[in-house]
Amino acid sequence: xxxxxxxxxxxxxxxxxxxxxxxxxxxxxRLDSTNSTAKELARAGANESTVVIAQTQTKGRxxxxxxxxxxxxxxxxxFILRPQIPAEKASLLPFVAALAVSRTISSYGLHAFIKWPNxxxxxxxxxxxxxxxxxxxxxxxxxxxxxxxxxLNIDIKNLPSEIRTKSTSMISELGHPFxxxxxxxTLFKQFEVFxxxxxxxxxxxxxxxWKTSTDTLGKTIRVHTSAETIQGVAFDVDQSGFLLLxxxxxxxxxxxxxxxxxxxxx
Ligand code: BTN
Numbered sequence: 056x057x058x059x060x061x062x063x064x065x066x067x068x069x070x071x072x073x074x075x076x077x078x079x080x081x082x083x084x085r086l087d088s089t090n091s092t093a094k095e096l097a098r099a100g101a102n103e104s105t106v107v108i109a110q111t112q113t114k115g116r117x118x119x120x121x122x123x124x125x126x127x128x129x130x131x132x133x134f135i136l137r138p139q140i141p142a143e144k145a146s147l148l149p150f151v152a153a154l155a156v157s158r159t160i161s162s163y164g165l166h167a168f169i170k171w172p173n174x175x176x177x178x179x180x181x182x183x184x185x186x187x188x189x190x191x192x193x194x195x196x197x198x199x200x201x202x203x204x205x206x207l208n209i210d211i212k213n214l215p216s217e218i219r220t221k222s223t224s225m226i227s228e229l230g231h232p233f234x235x236x237x238x239x240x241t242l243f244k245q246f247e248v249f250x251x252x253x254x255x256x257x258x259x260x261x262x263x264x265w266k267t268s269t270d271t272l273g274k275t276i277r278v279h280t281s282a283e284t285i286q287g288v289a290f291d292v293d294q295s296g297f298l299l300l301x302x303x304x305x306x307x308x309x310x311x312x313x314x315x316x317x318x319x320x321x
Contacts, residue, residue, distance in 0.1 A: 059084070061110040068236045076134070076247040078104040086131075087114040090186055090202035093133035097190070097198035101135050108132040115204060117184055119314055124215065128208035128226070130238065134201040134246070138254060142191045145199060146295045146311070149173035150265045151253050152185045152201050155246040157268050160205070162241055165228055168270035171289065171298050171315050175205075176270075179317070180223035182206050203242075208232045258294060265292070271315065276300070280313040289315075 062082050069080035079102070086092050086109040093107045109131050115123030125131050136148075153173035160167040165177050175183040183206065189199040206224035214222055225233050252260050266272065277286045278300065287302040298310040 074243050077106045081107045083109040085111050088116050089133040093135050093200040097135045103137040105135040123204050130205040130207050136199045142194050151249040154249045156183045158245045159242045169268045171271040182223050277316045278313040
């Protein structure tokens with residue numbers, strides 16, 4: 056698809072899209088990072104449900120300062136959200152986004168699993184990533200940017216070798232390309248479903264749904280946090296989405312955030 060065609064087609068698509076979660080879709084051929092643009096817009100006062108989408112990114116960002124490879128054929132977008140809920144509940148937003156993405160991918164017949172907190176994997180390989188960036192004032196959320204990258208029509212052979220073995224895509228899994236706009240429509244619907252549960256403060260529902268979609272619980276894992284590396288059995292998540300781990304010594308540790316590795320990935 057030519058870049059100009061992408062912008063035209065996506066703008067046309069947005070005109071027909073009647074979605075509460077996408078009130079305004081800002082379309083770009085190429086951006087450094089949809090999250091960076093969304094953050095600038097949020098700081099300048101952009102409304103809730105403004106969504107930034109790009110055909111490619113030149114400096115796509117992942118968690119832990121990693122690069123998110125963003126060639127043509129992938130989905131790269133960022134939601135600007137301003138949920139009117141206590142800031143301490145924001146820790147469940149990664150679950151909301153991961154559920155929307157995993158359910159969308161699963162609706163195409165693939166078994167997508169969530170790796171705590173919000174990586175989406177198929178056959179133990181990463182197919183999508185989510186990056187949340189927020190600004191909180193005391194106890195209220197000013198904005199949250201939820202950035203989503205999905206390997207849709209990306210031939211994994213074209214990704215750099217260091218991530219090729221750990222990554223997969225929809226086209227590589229199922230052997231045929233997918234309609235980008237049909238996929239976006241499903242993703243937006245699923246995001247709306249789970250975000251509306253969040254707004255209605257149905258936090259337990261979100262956690263229960265997340266538990267049915269994760270393959271982390273029950274596994275022996277290693278988690279790198281900013282302070283340490285912890286190993287143990289992931290046995291539950293609490294009502295804030297924090298991971299509960301039982302170490303070899305039998306200690307129970309609560310992990311707020313970190314990079315989770317399964318043993319086949321070490
Ligand atoms: C991760 O798994 O490390 C998170 C990856 C998040 C990538 C998406 S692509 C759209 C948005 N813009 C970015 O720069 N990053 C997120």
